[in-house]
Amino acid sequence: MSDKKNIQVCFTADQFSKYSDGKSTVVVVDVLRATSVISTAFMEGVKVIIPVQTLEEALEYKEKEGCIVAAERNAKPIEGFDYGNSPFHYINADVVGKTLVLTTTNGTKAIYNAKEHKVITASYINIEAVANHLIDEHHDVIILCSGWKGVFNLEDPIFAGSLATLLLSSGKYDSNCDSLFASRQLLNNANGDLFKYLSDSSHRRRLKSLNMEDDTRFCLAPPVKSTIIPILNGDKLVVL
């Protein structure tokens, strides 16, 4: 009998019900850009993040004391909101101690779908901290890729491949999941240059067309690292 724990990778938020088991720790990934924004915002001093599903819910917080509201749809910011979905919006901004209310196309949906589980969020900014936490905790893990409007994207599985590789190298995890195998294959094919590799992906082209090349470079190879692990507590993300 192996006492190794299991890792699975789910490619889209909508498919989570196929993986949900009520006990695994769920790591939500939306590397371009929601979970990278979440890592950055906490690093810059945001105290609480409330992921909400709709623009209407987000706007209800607009006049509340200590709240800033941020929204993105189809990779674009929305008029009437304080911030968008670029990590740079949160750097050197007046966010210390604030509550950030965030709604994005894909990432907040993934968090919502997994909310009956222990949910943490991961990005290349906090990947080592997340891996170390999971290895210490030693539960079964589901890496939940947000995808793009319900379909497979390339960047989240590649991140899943990076995280899974860290977990497997601890010797405490195993997997027989085809999507994890595929994720690691895609990561290996990127050969260390994620930015170049993703230039063939539809999402990258979309980001490029919206002048978001700087965001993409930041999210794929962040210049700083964070030890903060965001965890869902009720309907709020807080620092673990």
Add this chain to the structure above:
Amino acid sequence: MSDKKNIQVCFTADQFSKYSDGKSTVVVVDVLRATSVISTAFMEGVKVIIPVQTLEEALEYKEKEGCIVAAERNAKPIEGFDYGNSPFHYINADVVGKTLVLTTTNGTKAIYNAKEHKVITASYINIEAVANHLIDEHHDVIILCSGWKGVFNLEDPIFAGSLATLLLSSGKYDSNCDSLFASRQLLNNANGDLFKYLSDSSHRRRLKSLNMEDDTRFCLAPPVKSTIIPILNGDKLVVL
């Protein structure tokens, strides 16, 4: 303006609603083994195949003149049925002119989910015929991988990569679909030896544990090829 048609790859039967547009030609793939069985059965003389969703529906045909019933669940045949889901069951058997009623874990579900579209089925047995038909027809194409119980498997995307490569090489198709990109990457990684590559996949291990190595070799590198294209007509598959 390009007059190239679009190709998309959908990784599981359950996700088809995200891709469905009412007009694309849908190519259903369940390479291990439903669509390989379908190719083989037609090649051996079966006249009509009725894909049904439940064992109960299949059994209703058991006493009907000219019908043979076949079923598989979790890669195993089912007691009370004439045939299972091995292509070898249909070779040199008395199937000429018969109606085959077939229910499988994943493949028949994919066919059912796409039934509002033009649906054809593909396997390595008829891949060239399917590619030539699609290139001649020149419509948008959705390659619908059956997956395994609602989750990603490795073998169907690899087949999708093979078929997409044939279509793209005609110069008449284009794609900005991340799942198609990933499928072709996985195919390339297999480096021409699908059997060896899939030995790392959960499904291949499952098949191996059920002594289905011969079926797997047959489906991945069939010793014969067929020019038959099965097409869904109402609730029946017939020869195009």
